[in-house]
């Protein structure tokens with residue numbers, strides 16, 4: 001399918017807790033995400049949301065099953081190559097921003113572009129500034145993370161995640177550490193990126209309101225999809 005961006009086929013994830021104790025976190029999960037979707041993933045604590053997101057982003061491997069990203073089977077891709085694919089195709093945003101404290105906003109946003117090595121230093125800097133403009137931090141170019149509020153730090157992290165024009169933006173509780181006003185600004189930013197730029201967004205969240213603002217909500221219980229619904233204005237319009 002031309003516009004399919006992510007496909008998980010019969011994913012199983014087991015953890016070996018000790019030599020003879022194994023825990024199945026995800027028993028058998030299949031899922032398809034189309035380019036341009038805005039998906040929220042919800043579920044009780046420990047239901048496997050982060051594990052699923054990490055498998056989608058190639059940060060974790062399933063015990064069995066297959067993962068396709070942008071048409072490419074990444075199930076057995078070795079870590080060095082996976083790092084390269086991630087840098088190019090995945091933007092990851094965590095609950096804690098993981099900005100580099102000694103670098104300012106422009107330098108932090110520049111980092112994935114410098115690693116990618118496809119733009120000149122001047123182009124990199126210009127693109128970093130444009131991305132900071134887009135997240136409304138045009139007056140904070142030279143601020144270091146400690147000179148930014150929590151919400152501003154997270155917006156720098158989003159600008160950084162967008163640096164290499166990723167196919168998918170993945171967020172693991174990206175507003176979990178923010179007050180409600182800053183969280184709302186971050187939600188609005190995700191919505192705008194999705195609506196105006198067609199950015200595919202997949203976000204794990206505990207926030208009911210945010211979860212229902214997505215176009216599709218997947219609810220996990222014990223590593224299984226309990227419901228997978230298309231939403232319009234927070235209301236399910238059809239079951240998948």
Ligand SMILES: Nc1ncnc2c1ncn2[C@@H]1O[C@H](COP(=O)(O)OP(=O)(O)OP(=O)(O)O)[C@@H](O)[C@H]1O
Nearest residue numbers: 015017025043044045046047048049050051052204
């Ligand atoms: N490295 C690990 N070692 C042991 N158990 C783990 C490890 N990583 C995850 N788990 C277990 O796997 C299960 C799923 O964890 P996961 O973090 O994916 O859930 P979650 O739904 O994201 O939870 P939360 O909402 O609390 O972040 C949990 O029972 C967790 O305790």
